[in-house]
Amino acid sequence: MLSQKTMDIIKSTVPVLQVHGTQITTVFYSNLFKAHPELLNIFNHANQAKGRQQTALSNTVLAAAQNIDKLETIIPVVKQIAHKHRSLMIKPEHYPIVGEYLLKAIKEVLGDAATDEIIQAWADTYGVIAQVFIDIEKQMYEESATKSGGWSDYKEFKIIKKIQESDVITSFYLAPTDGSSLPAYEAGQYITIRLSIPGEKFLFNRQYSLSSASNKEYFRISVKKEASVENPDGKVSNYLHTDINVDDTVEVTVPAGDYTLIKEESPIVFLSGGVGITPFMSMVATIAEEQPNREVNFIHSARNGAIQAFNEELIGIKDKITNLQLSYIFENPSDEDKLNPFFKKAGYIDSEWLKENTIIKDAHYFVCGPVSFLQTVIKGLKNNGIDDAHIHYEFFGPAMKL
Incomplete structure (x- = not known):
């Protein structure tokens, strides 16, 4: 779909992107939200504040x-991102807006080095990649609506x-206000919840792993309360812990994730x-229901027993x-923990302990x-000869490089 000349131009920009990629995406998001502040109802403010979304896009x-x-x-990787987009209700009409400001950011950061030829090559490339996302997400939207x-x-x-x-962890059980049955979901998937916080101009979206096996009556999410409400990560989690109670409502999208x-x-x-631990609670509960004879080794690491959730x-x-086999590793165990x-x-877990x-x-x-x-666990597994195809890991939030 792209000419050889266009692909050669894009390839030639790789060294520049390696140096300036995060600067470009930072400028992109800043300009995007100035021009379209309504998009702050969709994007995670904490990921923006901490630079995680900028790095992930780069x-x-x-x-x-x-x-x-x-x-x-x-x-x-496209499918993994598309799951997040579908869960956040990213629609085809958003892509031209993103494309416009991404190209403007490339030009702003690179200046004269971003020639008309380079900008056109990236415009053509963005159009192709955006269409791939739109097509994959269209199928996901249809599946979530018709299942x-x-x-x-x-x-x-x-x-x-x-x-x-x-x-530090509280579970919330969520049921549709219209009394309808819930769709089946795969153990390990997540939902997006959307809520408004008094005094805040924009809506907040957060994606939380489902922490129970699939059932038709409720979703369960289990949320860690971050250190403070002033912390961007803590604004929603603190609000959920301290202000959201039984009979309060939030908005939810159909489970997503691969x-x-x-x-x-x-x-x-x-x-x-x-x-x-939260996605693994869904997985191990599903194994208990569907594969009770399967060999399972469940290892959980926490600072101490006071923050060890789901023991019972x-x-x-x-x-x-x-x-x-169930194992707990505590960084600073109390006498009771022991x-x-x-x-x-x-x-901590280390390579030698993993081996044994x-x-x-x-x-x-x-x-x-x-x-x-x-980083520690995956490196330890690889040091012990575990093949990449047998190692599966999940980031909470935008995928970052290990």
Whole structure:
């Protein structure tokens, strides 16, 4: 769809994008929101404030340039982003706006180096890539609207139960206000919730993993309360913890995401850090219902037992799975923490501990947690000979480079 000349020009811009990519995307978002402040009702303000969205977009643009002659190789990443777009209600009409301000940002940052020929090549390329997203997302929108129990756009849900799981994690049970049944979802998927906060001009969107097995009555999300409301990450989580109560309402989109449970019979190892445990609660509960004889190794790392969520629930699930090994690793365990029968280690997970406790022939390894946790665990698994195809990991928020 692109000429060889256009692809050659795009390839020639790779070194510049490697140096100036994040600067370009930072200028892009700044100018975009000045011209179209209504888009702040869609974008995550915390990811913008911390620069995560700018970096993620820069990585995506760079990957597109590097693979412009074989775009099929980045389709898995495109689909992952498309899930997030569908969950946030990104529509075809948004793409021309984004394209306009992305090209303007390239010109603004690069100046005379961004010749008319380069800008035209990027305009042509953006058009092709945008159409790929639009086509994939069109199919996702149709699937979410037509599946049993599905809907389009946002739908009003009521909080039917609010349960404190630990010192920092609270679960919210959400049910449709119209009393309808819910669509089935894959263990590991997430929902977007949208709400307004008094005193704030724009709506807030957040994507939270579903932390229970699929059922027709409710969605459950389990939210970590961040340190303070002043922290961009903490504005919504603090509001949910302190101000949202039973019978209050939020808006929700149909579950999305491709970080989902592999349902073959091979052994599975879950390695979570902190609130990264949430998608694994959905996965292990689904295994208990559908594959109770599957070999499962569930390893969770937290600072201490006071913030170890779902202990009783995991004990109940352990009774349902024939071969489930449960291990807790606490950075600073109390004397009481050390009495927990599933406490295995003080400190951190490292390569040697992984070798002794997690290496299982043909197992699939699912990893979720803070970036530093992902870096350590994934490096440790690779050092112990685990193939990339058997390592599956999830970022909360925009995908960043490990």
